[in-house]
Amino acid sequence: MVAQPTSAGSDVQFLLDIAESLLADGDPEGALRVYTDALAAEPRNVDALVGKGRALMTLDRDEQALRFLELATTIQPDIASSWMLLGTAALAAGNGPLAARAFTQSQRMGVDPSESYLNLARAAYYTLNMEKARDYAQLAVTEDPRNDDARGWSEALGQIPDRAAFLVDVGRAHCRRGRHEAGLELLLQSIELEDTYAAHVFAGRALLALQRTAEAETHLNAALGMKPDDVDVLNDLATAQSLGGKDAEAALSFNRLLAIESGNVDGLTGKARLLLRAGDYSAATPIIRELTSMASNRPDTWLLEAWRLKAAGRGKRARLAVERAVALDVLYPPPWLEASSILGELGDTALAGLCRSRYLQLIGEESSAPGAGVVDTLRDVAAESKELDELELQPDELADVWRDRAVFYAALGELPRALTYAGRLAAELPQHETSGAAFQRGIILQHLNDIEGARTAFQRALQLDPSFEPAKTALARLDSSLSSP
Numbered sequence: 001m002v003a004q005p006t007s008a009g010s011d012v013q014f015l016l017d018i019a020e021s022l023l024a025d026g027d028p029e030g031a032l033r034v035y036t037d038a039l040a041a042e043p044r045n046v047d048a049l050v051g052k053g054r055a056l057m058t059l060d061r062d063e064q065a066l067r068f069l070e071l072a073t074t075i076q077p078d079i080a081s082s083w084m085l086l087g088t089a090a091l092a093a094g095n096g097p098l099a100a101r102a103f104t105q106s107q108r109m110g111v112d113p114s115e116s117y118l119n120l121a122r123a124a125y126y127t128l129n130m131e132k133a134r135d136y137a138q139l140a141v142t143e144d145p146r147n148d149d150a151r152g153w154s155e156a157l158g159q160i161p162d163r164a165a166f167l168v169d170v171g172r173a174h175c176r177r178g179r180h181e182a183g184l185e186l187l188l189q190s191i192e193l194e195d196t197y198a199a200h201v202f203a204g205r206a207l208l209a210l211q212r213t214a215e216a217e218t219h220l221n222a223a224l225g226m227k228p229d230d231v232d233v234l235n236d237l238a239t240a241q242s243l244g245g246k247d248a249e250a251a252l253s254f255n256r257l258l259a260i261e262s263g264n265v266d267g268l269t270g271k272a273r274l275l276l277r278a279g280d281y282s283a284a285t286p287i288i289r290e291l292t293s294m295a296s297n298r299p300d301t302w303l304l305e306a307w308r309l310k311a312a313g314r315g316k317r318a319r320l321a322v323e324r325a326v327a328l329d330v331l332y333p334p335p336w337l338e339a340s341s342i343l344g345e346l347g348d349t350a351l352a353g354l355c356r357s358r359y360l361q362l363i364g365e366e367s368s369a370p371g372a373g374v375v376d377t378l379r380d381v382a383a384e385s386k387e388l389d390e391l392e393l394q395p396d397e398l399a400d401v402w403r404d405r406a407v408f409y410a411a412l413g414e415l416p417r418a419l420t421y422a423g424r425l426a427a428e429l430p431q432h433e434t435s436g437a438a439f440q441r442g443i444i445l446q447h448l449n450d451i452e453g454a455r456t457a458f459q460r461a462l463q464l465d466p467s468f469e470p471a472k473t474a475l476a477r478l479d480s481s482l483s484s485p
Contacts, residue, residue: 012042019051021477026470028058030447046076053085061364062092062177073102080109087119094179096126114144121153125173128186130166133157164193172202180206197226201233208236213244231257235266247274265295269304276307284308299325299335306342315346316391320401326355327404330411333362350378354412381417385424399425399432406437410444419444426460435465442474451478 019034035052038045049072056065069086076082087102100123107116121136134157140150160166167190174183184206190199204219220237224230238253251274257267268287275284288308291301302325309318322339329335336359344352388401402425409418422441426433442457455478461471 012038016047028055031055044075046072057089062089065089080106080111091122094174096123099123114140114147118150164190168198175206180209197223208240213240216240229260231261238270269300272304281311299328303338323404323408327407333359381420399429403437415444415448435461435468439471
């Protein structure tokens with residue numbers, strides 16, 4: 001039997017156990033909500049503070065994680081693992097000084113010397129101290145010659161020729177984590193020291209991410225002046241031109257790119273989007289069909305297909321393309337925003353609102369559940385399901401559609417709806433159910449507190465693929481929780 005809470009203290013411990021289980025099962029959002037509940041009951045609980053920090057880090061919300069981890073180390077400063085976690089979060093947030101302080105504290109507590117020096121090297125890197133970073137990385141290798149990460153850092157830092165190249169390297173690291181303003185500042189400093197191709201390329205990309213398209217064009221054109229046939233930079237330039245409303249110039253850039261590399265997916269995607277924007281659907285259609293064949297694993301392919309189908313008056317099919325796009329990676333924010341636009345134009349304001357809410361949640365601008373604040377009512381699930389049957393899809397197509405829709409609704413927090421489609425796949429087309437789909441069904445059932453149903457689904461996943469590790473782990477956790485006194 002699952003242990004039941006009997007007092008305020010055990011209430012919090014009960015919540016911590018649930019949150020830890022959710023985090024281990026790959027549900028950081030669910031864990032975050034439970035850790036928040038635990039902190040509401042006991043605001044200075046160190047385990048809850050650290051747990052919430054871990055959940056936020058898993059969701060790439062490192063800046064927010066720092067607040068909880070710093071408080072945890074203030075309340076209980078003698079736990080080395082908390083300082084290590086704080087340092088890791090600070091590195092992920094690009095905060096070199098805080099990372100250095102945290103790793104210095106953990107080093108004093110006897111953390112492995114090689115790892116400590118490596119962490120201090122990383123911290124020095126973000127404080128722009130190249131020499132200290134090199135020294136710490138070499139110390140890490142000296143302490144443990146088998147530390148491959150330390151050797152890699154030492155070698156990489158040793159290959160950076162000068163200050164200008166170092167600024168580019170750190171600037172790129174900031175940009176990779178979405179800190180484009182911080183990265184851009186370093187890249188522009190590098191250009192002041194030395195006018196290089198790399199600095200212009202990455203400055204252009206940072207400016208593009210910041211939607212400063214005219215400035216981005218300047219740097220990307222400077223880079224192309226040094227390497228005229230770089231298709232990646234041509235794609236960036238065309239994208240900047242398109243975002244800046246210069247469609248004619250963007251078309252020329254995409255054509256120039258495709259003349260160099262006819263099968264370039266980014267070039268084809270950009271050209272198709274321009275053609276759709278111009279209303280030239282006949283020219284866009286063969287390009288989009290080519291993309292659905294050669295780049296079916298990219299969300300933007302299916303969003304283009306959704307726009308094409310909508311323009312052709314095939315709204316039901318367009319929605320399926322939207323669901324395929326977001327189901328490919330439910331944690332990637334941009335497709336949710338575009339899905340909201342498409343579904344809104346299709347007249348489904350309730351789903352459009354849910355998708356927009358999901359997008360805001362993923363970028364950290366909305367902390368509530370995806371459906372919060374959505375006032376429109378979703379359509380009746382039975383009617384919606386029947387609508388799919390009327391499309392007369394082939395069994396393999398229908399299986400894909402049910403699977404995508406289950407993932408779509410689960411990501412939106414609409415678990416009963418998600419279960420409707422996951423259940424239909426299992427019951428009506430079992431020959432097309434994959435181990436991943438069965439596992440997803442188990443997770444949905446687990447969240448709906450149908451433990452036996454979840455167990456059966458996880459067992460089904462292992463029947464389909466005996467080596468499927470997530471199902472093994474989920475079953476082990478179910479067994480552990482049921483055997484608790």
